[in-house]
Each structure stands twice: as structure tokens, then as C-alpha cells.
Amino acid sequence: GAGVSQSPSNKVTEKGKDVELRCDPISGHTALYWYRQSLGQGLEFLIYFQGNSAPDKSGLPSDRFSAERTGGSVSTLTIQRTQQEDSAVYLCASSIQGASGNQPQHFGDGTRLSIL
Amino acid sequence: GENVEQHPSTLSVQEGDSAVIKCTYSDSASNYFPWYKQELGKRPQLIIDIRSNVGEKKDQRIAVTLNKTAKHFSLHITETQPEDSAVYFCAANQGGKLIFGQGTELSVKP
Numbered sequence: 521g522a523g524v525s526q527s528p529s530n531k532v533t534e535k536g537k538d539v540e541l542r543c544d545p546i547s548g549h550t551a552l553y554w555y556r557q558s559l560g561q562g563l564e565f566l567i568y569f570q571g572n573s574a575p576d577k578s579g580l581p582s583d584r585f586s587a588e589r590t591g592g593s594v595s596t597l598t599i600q601r602t603q604q605e606d607s608a609v610y611l612c613a614s615s616i617q618g619a620s621g622n623q624p625q626h627f628g629d630g631t632r633l634s635i636l
Numbered sequence: 637g638e639n640v641e642q643h644p645s646t647l648s649v650q651e652g653d654s655a656v657i658k659c660t661y662s663d664s665a666s667n668y669f670p671w672y673k674q675e676l677g678k679r680p681q682l683i684i685d686i687r688s689n690v691g692e693k694k695d696q697r698i699a700v701t702l703n704k705t706a707k708h709f710s711l712h713i714t715e716t717q718p719e720d721s722a723v724y725f726c727a728a729n730q731g732g733k734l735i736f737g738q739g740t741e742l743s744v745k746p
Contacts, residue, residue: 553733562725563680563736576732611679621729622668622687627679 522546524628526612532634535604541597541631545614552595553613553625554587563611569595571617599633607635638663638730642737650745655716657740659726660708666728669702669709674739675722683724684711716744 525544533539545552554566565579569589580586584602589595599606609632613625639662649655661669670685686693686700686709693700697716702709713720721744727734 551732555736562738563727563734565733565735568733570732579733620667621732621734624670624682624685625734626682627672629679 524612524614524626526610526628526631528631529629530632530634532636533602534636536601538598538600539602539633541599541610541612541633543595543597543612543614543628545593545595545612546626548616549614549626550592550617551615551623551625552589553615554595554597555611555613556608557611557630558608566597566610568621602633602635604635607633609633638666638728638735640726640728640735640737642726642740644740645738646741646743648743648745649716651716651718653716655711655713655720655742655744657711657724657726657742658708659710659728659737660706661728661735662707663728663730664704664707666730668729669700670727670734671700671711672725672727672736673722674725680725713742716742718744718746720744 527542550571553568555563567587569575584600587597609630611630613627615623615625642659667688672680673683674680697714699712723739725739726737
């Protein structure tokens with residue numbers, strides 16, 4: 521079946537603009553995760569959604585970052601008033617239900633965000 | 637919260653040699669430890685994982701060991717090949733999410 525799909529694959533925007541990144545998880549996966557990967561760095565947790573539970577937003581770096589997941593499927597990560605330090609690859613992953621995070625996570629190809 | 641330390645940051649081996657990457661974690665409640673391989677410009681791909689109820693798991697040339705008492709786990713790649721060259725990340729679960737190590741860049745020289 522289809523894997524995790526992210527769009528756009530690349531996004532270049534000017535500082536101060538808002539951006540929306542989209543993630544379409546694997547069908548049937550109830551958990552969805554967003555990570556950020558800066559150049560040459562590891563994966564930094566941002567937020568995750570598990571079924572109908574309230575999302576864990578503990579990794580969001582500032583109130584300019586928000587995410588939603590409509591209908592338990594597609595998720596959108598929004599960054600308002602972008603800054604140059606927001607430049608990174610934003611990765612989405614999904615897994616079957618696992619409240620303790622103990623199920624394999626499958627990643628999308630990511631969105632490479634560049635802030636000019 | 638969970639902290640995952642990964643060593644070494646870079647590793648260079650000759651083709652056919654073994655490679656070992658080590659990680660330590662801090663949260664004794666962690667019970668799931670995956671390893672991901674990421675080639676340049678590609679998505680991280682899960683290569684092997686281990687749960688806290690076992691001490692070792694093997695899949696062909698790849699093995700992972702876990703020492704819960706010492707809170708460390710290691711990835712072992714035997715008979716390395718040039719196509720094993722990539723960045724490898726370990727991770728540990730905490731509160732529903734994964735905390736990743738900083739990665740090891742493995743280079744396998746022909």
C-alpha cells in the first residue's frame with residue numbers, strides 16, 4: 521500500500537510569511553508524528569496525535585507553530601511569521617495505535633523548508 | 637525527560653569489517669528501541685527494533701543488543717558493504733513519542 525505522503529516536497533518562502541505543510545499517513549494508522557531535522561542534525565520531536573486523544577504538543581518550539589489533524593487522517597503543520605531558523609526538513613511519520621510510542625514509525629520523504 | 641546519547645558521531649570501516657554504534661538512554665520506563673538508516677536526501681527507514689523483553693535481535697547482517705540495567709543498546713553490522721554507508725539513528729520511546737540520538741555517519745570504504 522501507499523506510504524506516508526508529504527507535500528510540498530520543497531517550499532521556499534520569505535521571512536515573515538506563513539507556511540502550511542501537509543501529511544497524509546498510511547491508511548489505518550491512528551498515530552501521526554511531526555519531527556524537524558536541521559541540516560546534519562538528528563530528528564527533533566514536534567508534536568504527535570493519537571486517535572481522538574489530545575495531541576502532545578510538548579516539542580513545539582514556539583507559539584508560531586501549530587498543527588491539526590482533521591478526521592483522524594490528514595495533518596497540517598502551520599508555521600506563522602516564519603524565521604530563518606525555521607529552515608529545516610519537516611518529517612511526518614505514522615504508526616498503528618500505540619499509546620506509549622512502542623510501535624514502528626514509518627516516515628514520509630519530508631518537506632524541505634527554506635526561509636529567505 | 638528522556639535523553640538519548642549516540643556514539644560515535646562518525647565511523648569509517650573497510651568493506652567486510654564490522655561496525656558497532658552505541659546508544660544510552662536515561663528513562664527507565666522506555667521499552668522500545670528502533671534503529672533507522674537515512675541515506676543522503678532520503679527518508680529515515682526502520683532497519684531493526686528491539687523491545688525491552690528481549691536482550692538481542694538479529695536480522696541477517698544486522699543485530700541489536702539491549703542492556704536494560706545499564707540503559708544502553710547497540711547496533712552491530714557485520715560484513716559491511718558500501719551500500720551500508722548512511723547516517724544511522726537510534727531512538728527510545730517516551731510518553732508516546734520517540735527521542736532520537738544525534739546520529740552516526742557510517743562510511744564503508746571499498
